[in-house]
Each structure stands twice: as structure tokens, then as C-alpha cells.
Amino acid sequence: MKTIQKKICLxxxxxxxKSSLVRQFVEGEFSDDYMSTIGVKISRKPVDLPEHQxxxxxxxxxxxxxxxxxxxxxxxxxxATGVVMVCDVTRKSTLSMxxxxxxxxxxxxxxNLPAVLLVNKFDLQNIREIEDxxxxxxxxxxxCPWYFSSAKTGEGVEAGFASLANLISSQKNTK
Amino acid sequence: xxxxxxxLSSESRAxxxxxxxxxxxxxxxxQIVESTQGxxxxxxxxxxxxxxxxxxxxxxxxxxxxxxxxDQILEGELPYLELQEVNRENExxxxxxxxxxxxxxxEDDASRGLVLLIENITNRGKLMQNTIQQRxxxxxxxxxxxxxxxxxxxxNELKSIFLSMAAHDLRSPLSVITTYSDIMMxxxxxxxTAPFKPRYVFSRILEQSIWLNSLIDDILNLNMIEQGKxxxxxxxxxxxxxxxxxxxxxxxxxxxxxxxLKLNVQDTPIWTMADENRIKQIAFxxxxxxxxxxxxxxxxxxxxxxxxxEDKVDILFxxxxxxxxxxxxxxxxxxxxxxxxxxxFSGTGLGLYIVKTITERHEGTISVFSKLNExxxxxxxxxxxxxx
Numbered sequence: 259m260k261t262i263q264k265k266i267c268l269x270x271x272x273x274x275x276k277s278s279l280v281r282q283f284v285e286g287e288f289s290d291d292y293m294s295t296i297g298v299k300i301s302r303k304p305v306d307l308p309e310h311q312x313x314x315x316x317x318x319x320x321x322x323x324x325x326x327x328x329x330x331x332x333x334x335x336x337x338a339t340g341v342v343m344v345c346d347v348t349r350k351s352t353l354s355m356x357x358x359x360x361x362x363x364x365x366x367x368x369x370n371l372p373a374v375l376l377v378n379k380f381d382l383q384n385i386r387e388i389e390d391x392x393x394x395x396x397x398x399x400x401x402c403p404w405y406f407s408s409a410k411t412g413e414g415v416e417a418g419f420a421s422l423a424n425l426i427s428s429q430k431n432t433k
Numbered sequence: 434x435x436x437x438x439x440x441l442s443s444e445s446r447a448x449x450x451x452x453x454x455x456x457x458x459x460x461x462x463x464q465i466v467e468s469t470q471g472x473x474x475x476x477x478x479x480x481x482x483x484x485x486x487x488x489x490x491x492x493x494x495x496x497x498x499x500x501x502x503x504d505q506i507l508e509g510e511l512p513y514l515e516l517q518e519v520n521r522e523n524e525x526x527x528x529x530x531x532x533x534x535x536x537x538x539x540e541d542d543a544s545r546g547l548v549l550l551i552e553n554i555t556n557r558g559k560l561m562q563n564t565i566q567q568r569x570x571x572x573x574x575x576x577x578x579x580x581x582x583x584x585x586x587x588x589n590e591l592k593s594i595f596l597s598m599a600a601h602d603l604r605s606p607l608s609v610i611t612t613y614s615d616i617m618m619x620x621x622x623x624x625x626t627a628p629f630k631p632r633y634v635f636s637r638i639l640e641q642s643i644w645l646n647s648l649i650d651d652i653l654n655l656n657m658i659e660q661g662k663x664x665x666x667x668x669x670x671x672x673x674x675x676x677x678x679x680x681x682x683x684x685x686x687x688x689x690x691x692x693x694l695k696l697n698v699q700d701t702p703i704w705t706m707a708d709e710n711r712i713k714q715i716a717f718x719x720x721x722x723x724x725x726x727x728x729x730x731x732x733x734x735x736x737x738x739x740x741x742x743e744d745k746v747d748i749l750f751x752x753x754x755x756x757x758x759x760x761x762x763x764x765x766x767x768x769x770x771x772x773x774x775x776x777x778f779s780g781t782g783l784g785l786y787i788v789k790t791i792t793e794r795h796e797g798t799i800s801v802f803s804k805l806n807e808x809x810x811x812x813x814x815x816x817x818x819x820x821x
């Protein structure tokens with residue numbers, strides 16, 4: 259099976275669980291302690307894509323959230339082949355931030371990057387603030403698939419990243 | 434004045450300190466590493482193997498994908514590349530922070546090669562991380578606070594609405610009771626000539642008394658729930674007995690209305706740990722609710738269905754009333770919530786909230802299934818008492 263390396267970036271508001279998602283996906287671990295990310299942390303995770311007969315080494319750029327969206331410049335996104343947008347199902351404002359990040363991608367000419375939207379912290383769905391319809395609307399606007407995910411339970415995490423890897427691989431194959 | 438010896442010594446110490454914090458990589462115009470200094474080699478992807486003669490973007494994980502950007506610097510189209518606060522996990526499991534910068538080696542001719550400067554900024558990074566952490570935690574707390582404020586505000590509004598509704602609702606059954614009692618008093622010696630049959634009058638008085646009683650119970654219960662004092666007196670009971678009692682009472686009330694109330698119970702007792710009066714309260718609320726929406730025609734069926742495999746008993750309250758739209762179902766158990774269709778009936782929006790609270794105090798669950806124009810079923814599931 260051929261091995262290829264791809265860079266992907268995680269984008270989303272602060273405290274939506276981006277770093278926890280990466281940790282769950284890469285190490286299968288979760289911690290309840292919240293530690294804000296500054297700058298960028300890069301992790302690696304191989305993903306098998308049997309349908310495309312490739313093994314994809316994902317280089318995952320976990321970028322700081324919050325006001326630092328201005329850092330989502332061509333500099334940080336250079337060489338990226340896909341993005342994971344993340345919001346928090348218990349905070350409505352984080353879905354609006356997905357839109358802000360998406361606009362930022364448009365500004366730097368990266369609007370066509372394959373993307374998935376992870377609606378994280380689904381283990382806290384009893385206090386959810388975001389309705390399915392709102393998610394569907396944003397996902398339709400971004401033209402990307404979306405998943406409920408929980409970095410705590412692992413639900414939807416593999417599926418979300420695998421979906422992006424497949425999208426990246428499909429896009430490459432069609433070019 | 435320091436001696437030459439001590440000056441050289443402090444200079445070499447400074448250089449040593451600096452080389453522990455800084456890495457430099459010289460790169461040729463083909464993006465191939467020519468030499469390294471300081472911490473550069475140990476921060477490379479394979480610290481054991483020299484990165485000299487290797488492509489720069491394959492030597493540092495952070496630079497993968499930057500080939501085109503680096504070419505742009507070599508061609509003078511971009512002045513530099515900076516990646517700030519790059520996180521690296523250290524051996525102790527903590528995080529070290531680095532700034533990566535790529536500049537032309539020769540300011541006047543970028544095509545001659547580049548310099549990658551890696552600076553360990555861990556001390557500054559930790560301070561920044563701490564600041565951002567505090568800022569984010571503060572923002573989360575602010576968001577929580579404004580959410581709580583909004584809830585408080587809307588609860589306050591609902592409470593005002595509730596008070597005016599409660600005043601109205603307390604007066605309505607009282608006026609019915611007064612009117613019918615007055616009729617009976619007026620015709621006490623000649624009941625046969627009264628404009629209503631005595632049985633009808635008494636059933637209306639009983640119905641309104643039950644409603645009044647349950648309304649006052651709800652108000653008192655809400656007060657107790659809010660104060661965290663909502664007692665349930667759990668005892669081993671056959672769950673069917675309190676339900677039978679309530680159904681019998683309602684059947685008398687429904688006698689002159691076209692409401693058919695049926696109870697399906699088992700032949701053998703179904704033992705649970707429950708508060709008999711609270712179970713009656715659940716039944717009063719749910720049957721009363723169904724009757725309210727059926728107006729004067731329809732069927733209500735109360736069924737007790739044990740599920741020993743799941744160690745629970747399901748109590749189903751089903752009616753063939755107008756049903757509840759999907760979007761309203763999830764809000765049914767919220768405090769003070771009344772469906773738009775309920776506005777034409779008396780009610781406070783307390784009943785289902787209290788039913789849910791009682792059910793949960795019994796470690797049970799409540800759910801609702803409803804279809805428009807077909808009817809509604811409330812399912813209260815309570816734990817079965819394990820056989821001794």
C-alpha cells in the first residue's frame with residue numbers, strides 16, 4: 259500500500275476541544291483538564307484508506323482558537339490539504355465562529371480545501387445549545403460533511419478524521 | 434575592569450547559553466541543509482541522523498508543505514516566513530515553545546540561500562499560555578454567567594405569567610363549585626325539578642375540587658422543589674393500587690362526559706419502592722391532562738406493563754387526543770412550559786415538570802410519544818423491586 263503524507267489543520271473557537279480531539283484521535287486518551295493552546299501543535303497519525311489503496315500519514319496542525327483566527331493566514335495554512343472545523347454543541351457562539359474561520363479561509367484563497375465539521379462535546383448533549391438544523395445550514399454553506407463528536411467518549415472522532423482523509427484522497431484522485 | 438581571561442570566559446559562557454536556546458540551519462538555493470548550529474539538529478525529525486544534505490522541509494515536521502513558500506523567499510517574492518509558538522512536547526511531558534523563522538542569508542540576494550532560526554521561547558511561551566488560559570477561562574465564566582442571567586430573566590418572566598395564570602385558574606374551579614352548590618341549595622327540597630341532574634352537578638363539583646386540589650398541590654410542590662425539599666416516602670407497594678384508586682375517582686367524574694377511561698392491570702401485584710401519594714399525583718396530572726385536551730369526547734387508557742428483563746415497570750397513559758407537534762415535545766417537561774395549543778385551557782405549566790421530578794425521585798424515567806390527530810402516550814418507567 260502506498261504511503262502519502264498530508265497536512266491538515268484544526269480550526270475553531272477557544273475551548274471547543276480541538277486539542278482534546280487530536281489527543282483522542284492520536285493517543286486514544288482524554289483529560290478533563292482544560293489547557294489553552296497557544297501557537298500551534300503538530301501531531302502525526304497514520305490512517306489506512308483501503309478504498310483508495312493508500313496509507314495516509316496525517317500531519318495534524320492544532321491551531322490556537324479564539325481571537326487568534328487572524329493567524330489563519332496563508333503562512334500557517336501553506337501546504338494544508340484539508341481542514342477540520344470544530345464547534346462545541348454546548349456553546350452556540352462557537353458555531354458562528356466556524357463561519358468566521360470559513361470567511362478567513364475564503365480571504366486567503368483556501369475556500370476549496372476539503373473540510374469536515376465536528377460538533378464536539380456531544381457527551382454533553384443534554385445541555386446542547388445548537389440544533390441539528392443550524393448545523394445542517396452551516397455544513398451546507400461550507401459544503402462539508404459534519405459529525406457529532408466527543409473527545410471524551412471517542413464518538414465520531416475516527417469517523418470525522420477518516421472522512422476528511424477520504425475527501426482529500428478523492429480530491430487528489432480526481433485531479 | 435575584567436581581565437582578558439574572565440572576559441573570554443563570560444563570552445564563551447554566553448555563547449554556550451545562547452546555543453542551548455537557539456538553533457541555526459543554513460540552507461542552499463535548492464532547499465538542502467548545508468550546516469547546523471545549536472539546538473537545530475536535536476529538534477530535527479531524526480535527531481540521531483545528521484540533517485546536513487537533507488531537504489529542509491523533510492528535516493523538521495513543522496516545515497512539511499512549505500516548499501512553495503520557501504521558494505518564494507528564495508525568489509525574493511516573500512521577505513521571510515515566521516511560525517510562532519510552535520509547541521513541542523519535552524521529555525518530562527511538558528510543553529516547550531519555539532519560534533521558527535526563515536530569512537535570506539544575504540539580504541541583497543535571497544537566491545544565495547536561507548537561514549532557518551529556531552529560538553526556544555519556552556519561558557515567554559509559558560507566560561503567554563498562562564495569560565491566554567486565564568483570558569479563556571474568564572470568557573467561559575462570562576459566557577456561563579450571561580447564560581445564567583438570561584435563564585433567570587426568562588424564569589422571572591414566566592413566574593410572573595404563572596402568578597397571573599394561577600390566580601385565574603384558582604378562581605375558575607371555585608366559581609364553578611360555588612355556582613353548582615348554589616343551584617343545589619336553591620333546589621334542595623325539590624331536586625327533581627332542578628335544571629341539572631344532581632349526579633351531574635356533584636360530578637362537576639368533584640371534578641373542579643380535584644382540579645383545585647391538584648393546582649394547590651402543584652404550587653406547594655414547586656415551592657418545595659425550589660427549596661430542595663421535595664420529600665418522597667418510598668415504601669414497598671403494589672404500584673397498581675394507587676393507579677386504580679385514581680382511575681376510579683376519575684371514572685366517576687367522567688361518567689357524564691363522553692370520556693372512556695380504561696385501566697389495564699395485571700392479575701398479580703407489581704412491587705415497587707414508591708411513594709403512593711406521589712404516584713397518585715403522577716396519575717392525576719397525566720389523566721387530568723389527557724381529559725383536558727380531549728374536552729368531552731375520547732378514550733384514555735392507563736396500562737401497567739411489567740418488564741422484568743429490564744427490571745422495570747412501564748406505566749402508560751395513552752389518549753386519542755389531538756397530539757403534540759414534534760418540536761413541542763422536547764420542551765414539555767420544562768418548568769412553566771405550555772404548548773401553544775394549551776393556551777385555551779386552564780393550566781400553569783407546572784404539572785409535567787412535577788411529574789418528571791417525582792419520576793426522577795423514584796429513579797425512573799418519563800418519555801412521551803405523540804402523533805398529531807392520533808393521540809399521545811406518556812410512559813413512566815419505574816424500577817421493579819427485586820424479588821427478595
